[in-house]
Amino acid sequence: MNSQNQQDMVMNAVSARKQGGRTGLGARMARAASTFALMLGGLVPAMALAADLQLTDFSDTGYDPIAAGSTVYYNITVDNGDASASGPVAALFDLPSGTALAANAPSYCTAVPTLTGSRVTCLLPTAPAPNGNAPVSFQLPVQTLEADVGLINLNGAVGYANALPDPEAPLSALPANDPFFGGEANTGNNKSSQTTTLTAATNLALVKTATPNPVTGGGEITYTMTVTNNGPSVATGFTVEDTLPSSLSYVPGSANGADWSFTGANGTYTGQVPVGGSVSYQFRAKVTAASGTVVNPAEVKTGAGQPIDPVTDDNKSSVSTTV
Ligand SMILES: [Ca+2]
Ligand SMILES: [Ca+2]
Numbered sequence: 542m543n544s545q546n547q548q549d550m551v552m553n554a555v556s557a558r559k560q561g562g563r564t565g566l567g568a569r570m571a572r573a574a575s576t577f578a579l580m581l582g583g584l585v586p587a588m589a590l591a592a593d594l595q596l597t598d599f600s601d602t603g604y605d606p607i608a609a610g611s612t613v614y615y616n617i618t619v620d621n622g623d624a625s626a627s628g629p630v631a632a633l634f635d636l637p638s639g640t641a642l643a644a645n646a647p648s649y650c651t652a653v654p655t656l657t658g659s660r661v662t663c664l665l666p667t668a669p670a671p672n673g674n675a676p677v678s679f680q681l682p683v684q685t686l687e688a689d690v691g692l693i694n695l696n697g698a699v700g701y702a703n704a705l706p707d708p709e710a711p712l713s714a715l716p717a718n719d720p721f722f723g724g725e726a727n728t729g730n731n732k733s734s735q736t737t738t739l740t741a742a743t744n745l746a747l748v749k750t751a752t753p754n755p756v757t758g759g760g761e762i763t764y765t766m767t768v769t770n771n772g773p774s775v776a777t778g779f780t781v782e783d784t785l786p787s788s789l790s791y792v793p794g795s796a797n798g799a800d801w802s803f804t805g806a807n808g809t810y811t812g813q814v815p816v817g818g819s820v821s822y823q824f825r826a827k828v829t830a831a832s833g834t835v836v837n838p839a840e841v842k843t844g845a846g847q848p849i850d851p852v853t854d855d856n857k858s859s860v861s862t863t864v
């Protein structure tokens with residue numbers, strides 16, 4: 542965008558702001574004139590009506606309830622129910638602490654931290670057309686990685702992009718006469734909220750290491766599997782699956798670790814791992830290859846009946862050892 546376009550946008554925004562500013566009285570006068578025009582059978586041309594921005598959809602269908610740590614995709618629709626163009630529109634959201642705007646959010650949405658979480662500002666690339674003719678919809682992806690099990694509540698508001706409120710002023714408490722609402726007659730439909738239930742979950746992460754490296758053919762490698770519980774719930778009953786490649790042979794009875802039970806190189810944890818805690822076990826494997834590289838991956842999986850793992854890209858770990 543060149544500077545002239547930016548300047549034009551600002552001027553358009555200022556112009557819209559001025560129009561919005563007089564809509565309290567102006568809208569009533571306009572409606573009266575319009576009604577009068579109808580009464581006269583169209584003999585008098587109707588004056589322009591005000592814009593009526595509204596947040597017509599703020600839903601979490603398909604994502605409520607959801608395991609804590611998951612990304613919730615909120616459906617957002619912004620509309621203009623009245624006859625005048627609004628000028629540039631902003632949709633704002635207050636995200637509670639422990640949640641964050643996900644990286645795959647629309648490029649026109651940005652977040653800043655606040656005392657209670659974060660304020661997301663979405664500067665809509667196009668304004669919804671008057672009279673509900675072209676509502677603007679998008680999805681707001683919100684990470685819940687640090688949120689506790691229970692309810693999270695998000696507040697949203699739509700208004701005029703040239704009069705953004707202080708991010709520290711909660712949207713739920715913005716008064717009807719806040720400049721952000723542009724003097725609209727109906728501000729009750731500018732705000733909405735959504736509550737989502739976060740259920741128990743354990744985001745487990747596996748890190749696997751091996752020693753020595755390199756190893757001589759016919760020698761033994763000691764593998765160490767470390768599982769960290771990144772929460773938000775206590776973890777138990779998970780299994781690390783390590784299927785050895787043909788170049789390795791499990792050394793019988795070599796697996797050891799407190800509160801683990803073993804089937805070959807696979808370990809199931811029977812204790813309780815608090816949030817932020819880590820547990821590990823070791824086993825040995827004999828190298829049956831004479832040379833080359835031994836690649837040995839493993840994966841941690843939650844047990845049957847246990848809370849799910851909402852983030853699985855950290856569940857696998859692989860080690861390569863030179864022979
Ligand atoms: Ca409105
Ligand atoms: Ca909900």
Ligand SMILES: [Ca+2]
Pocket residue numbers: 743744745746850851852853854855856
């Ligand atoms: Ca995980």
